[in-house]
Amino acid sequence: MPIRADWLSKTLAGLVLGLTLALTASAILMVPLADLPLAVSGQLAMWLVPPVWLGTLSLVYFFASGWRAWAWLSGANVLALGLWWLARQGGGA
Template identity: 55%
Template sequence: MTKPISSIRRDWVAKTLAGLLLGLVLALAGSGLFVHFASGIGSSVRVQLAMWLVMPVWLGVLGGSYFFHSGARAWLWLGAAAILLVGALASVRLL
């Protein structure tokens, strides 16, 4: 008899942690870039939009992290995206 193939991969924990941790970094950095570049919107509206933007982006990244082939690839790609966004946020804040 052949052993049934499990449809659940073993690296779901790595994908979940990558989505949770790096997704939060991506969401916060994206929110910070939104606040910086949305200067045409009123201050209180801009801050509220930035605050409400964090959760959908974070959950989107968390959900999308399961589409990666492995947990290592999720960490690699999301980590590279997080480094780019945090670097962009740091560079626009310094200017």
């Protein structure tokens, strides 16, 4: 089976948008862990980044095209950043 022509766009989507998604997931985790010592919460947040990033980078090749990978991961990033913003605001509670 030949290599697909859109492998580069999928790879870049996974690298760039996967990293921002992983960092945002880490930031979301930090909100409820704010009461823990920084040594604990920082380690938890730091070690969340690689599995999310590499998981995204691995799953990005299941998208039908590079454009869809960029579109869906951009949407996931916007949603995650919105959740982080809501969590920082208190979640409306």
